[in-house]
Amino acid sequence: MIKYLTFAVSLLLMIAFMPHFSEVMQQRASLVKLGFVPKGELYKAVVGSFRWFEGEYYTFRSIVYYGSKVKAVMKRRYNEIEYYNLYQTLKAAIILNPYNEDAYYFAQAALAWDARQVKAAIKLLEYVYKYRPWDFQIPFFLGFDYGYFLHDYKKAGEYYRDAANLTHASLFVNLAAKYLYEGGDTESAIIYLKYMISQTRNKNIKKIYQKRLNALLKVEFLQKAVEKYKTKFGKKPASLKELIDAGIIEKIPEDPYGGRFYITKNGKIETTSKLAEGWRHGSNTSNEFK
Amino acid sequence: MAVIQVMNLNKTYKQKLKKVTALNNMSFKVEKGQICGFLGPNGAGKSTTLKIMMDLIRADSGKVLINGIESTRTDSRKKVGFMPENPPYIDSLTGRELLLFSAKMHNIDYQKEKKRADELLEMLELSGSADKKLRNYSKGMIQRIGFASTLIIEPDLLILDEPMSGLDPIGRYKFKNILKEVKNSGTTIFFSSHIIADIEDICNSVIIVKDGRVIKQLTQKDMKSMAIEGYRILVPKDVKIKEIEKVERLEDGLQVMYVKRELLNKTIHDLKGVDIISIEPVKKSLEAIFVKEIEQN
Amino acid sequence: MLTIISLTFKNTFKDRIGIIILSMVLLYIIVPVFSSFSMRQLQEISITMSITINSFILLLLAIFGSIATVFRDVERKFVYTLLSHPLKRSDYFMGRFIGFAFVMLVVLISNFVLSVISIKICAAMYKSRLPLLWGNVAITFVFSYLQYLLLMAFGFLFASFATSFFIPFFATIAIFITGNASQGIYDYIFHSASKEYSELFKVIIKAIYYILPNFSSFDFTVHAAYALKISSNQLINSFVYFILYFTIVMSVALIIFNRRDLT
């Protein structure tokens, strides 16, 4: 009978076709687009009790989207990433469901460092903090953002103290103390990244952190060498090469971001790659998100 | 050749846990040009048989030939009009649309179908509601429009499942007359019913079924011969004749005499000069046969 | 079959549910209104919204219009009075399908016209940095039509054996949801989080992925909204996929419908 024949033939063709099909679909996957998400406030009113799931769904979508863009992030081709839409999506996600940990966690991860939309990240974090006052992670992130990026050490210290009060972990007590007296940027960034790595389940995003942590560990290594040089010779080294000449280090490590390390006038280690400050160099959105 | 040949049909309905045997080796034939009644108590398997004839459900074994073509083939239904019990028509159609739709399904010429639809609506007294939606029709009206929709295709064979249920007495009477007319134009009619009087009135042959089997088939000859057994003659009390089987005295000075069929002429001759009030034929009723057969089985 | 097609077509436009669904085209009014909430993405949002509204209407039509109709034909025994004519069951089934495919096409075309109008309005309100590729918008509409034809085929498949309305109704909705999610989940498991899952799990996911319909392959919304290039390879791929998948589903539905008892 024709029907059975049609069925059998098309089934066989289908089986033969599927591998090709999924391959072509894979090519399309790299084109994942986030697109626009309507304003969270508006949405919240419309979707009713679906808002919770809706919020989680947007977070999920953001994470999958960002995960698919890891290559671009690692290569610092930031203009390939729709940071603005990412911000909007996350914001909608947070407004729909401010209790969702993933949402603010991921907002911090993607926005604060990669996109350098620190103020936007802080705004979202502070919003969530109202709903999750028990959560030490939020003041921890806030402290880090204020200290490391905005150099607002007073605020940073306050938030770290909040975090310390919530967990009683010595880590935060130290950080709080540190920020109240001096700006230990590199060290706090290393602590922060180690924490983020330990908390991240998404392998791709972990890679981004790992790379950054590597760079920072090298900065720290050089910074320590500079300190050693100072105690030994009583003056700052003029260049990194002097560290080798003095036998303190064997060679200058490589910046994973492809830059070159150097010493500033006041003895700080910096790199020409600006440690993945790439967004400022390449992104299409140069003003802060609103 | 028989118009309908039902051969050894078996059908068991499988419901979740229990099985219901609806047909148990059902076999019969319907000859051309007859009105054949399909008689049986509730649940005898009448509707099941008709549905298998129309290939709406499938028999477990056995087959049905309509004009020699197996009922599982669509062309067996050419020129066959079918009306199921409580006919379910798409109720968003109007009566007229239903008729035109049926005609279209049988490739009837457009001009012809329009004219015929009007005639049929007229005949079944539905002209007034022809353009009302079927969902606003009463049960009897649905029955009538359904019947019209089987007639518009100019059928050679009509298969009707309880066509007269829901009709009022006048409707029944008219319906039976139409059936007779249709039969006279050469159409074979096969219909199920459990109203014995209706079948008795118009059928040339009867198939009696019970528990999914044919228990008695009455041919045209049987129907004829079962006709008149004798007569009831109503006369005044004081009349006396010999050779009368049975006499029953009534009040008001009357009596009833029963005479055998062959004695009627002689009796009337004997009663010359007597004031005969009435003569009624006495039939051996289908009902009696039906009840007897059902109870025996 | 032609008679069934035209019956289906006419009745849908007369039917109450049909009218409700068709009146949903009024939703297009909200496109410019809603888009104007956005500050710089008016054009992109108007495109996305137009496509989404079209999808939504076609979804309703597929489920409440067509699947419900076939189910009702069987449930209320309308098939008794349809199939007692010399009409093949498969002709009835395909006739119903094609009738609804036509209805959908009409709705799709009117949606497209309305979309063009609303997108034009929005694009005029704020100049986007992206070009407006009407070809992409049209392709998106065509493929969403294919998507809903396939979904409808699934609905017909479920209606072909269902004995209660809930089976075809919920199964079709479930197919719609899983069909839309399958590619995303597949990508996530095989690319984003590849190492976290066991091989067995992946084989199972792959099998499910192959069996479930992949509605993402018909989704060109972002290409339309963000003026991305659509390669002909993609189009052919999705089209072949549609043809094969559709044939399989429809032939299974026909086989089942042909065999069942219409009690």
Ligand SMILES: Nc1ncnc2c1ncn2[C@@H]1O[C@H](COP(=O)(O)OP(=O)(O)OP(=O)(O)O)[C@@H](O)[C@H]1O
């Ligand atoms: N869809 C069904 N599922 C299960 N059993 C059924 C089904 N239809 C009919 N039956 C059973 O099959 C038997 C025959 O039913 P059928 O409808 O053929 O009887 P009928 O002679 O038409 O009765 P009636 O005079 O009441 O119309 C009955 O016992 C009935 O219960």
Ligand SMILES: [Mg+2]
């Ligand atoms: Mg019956």
